[in-house]
Amino acid sequence: MTMSLTKPAMRGLLAKRLRFHLPIAFGLSLIAAIAFKYAVTEPRNKAYADFYKQYDATKEFNAMKEAGIFESVRPSGE
Template identity: 80%
Template sequence: MSLPKPAMRGLLGKRLRFHLPIAFALSLITATVFKYSVTEPRKQAYADFYKHYDSAKEFEAMREAGVFQSVRPSGE
């Protein structure tokens, strides 16, 4: 009794027909989960932040704190 020969011809194509759809489906699922668990909340957080952001007020606060070298605080 001898061992059967391994099927080498067409092995890559046979394996790809099985694994390629699985890999494609998993990548779509991963991309969808990432979009709705990371990207969408991040976009919403940016929208909420800039809804009430006042850049002039922020500039004045940084100027008073002495962050800028070329802008003097208003007290001087």
């Protein structure tokens, strides 16, 4: 009694596997993009907005000028 193995289905194997894996890959990438948006970019944008609500550029410039950071601007005392 001889047992013969069935031939592997090679024809159309790539297309069959792509039909299965491509929607999964697309769905996972979409989930990752949405998670990145809400976990990273939204809090970062909120932090920037909160910082610039109370940021005074003139006050910061005068503090740096008094500290002597700028070579082309003399402090007020001179």
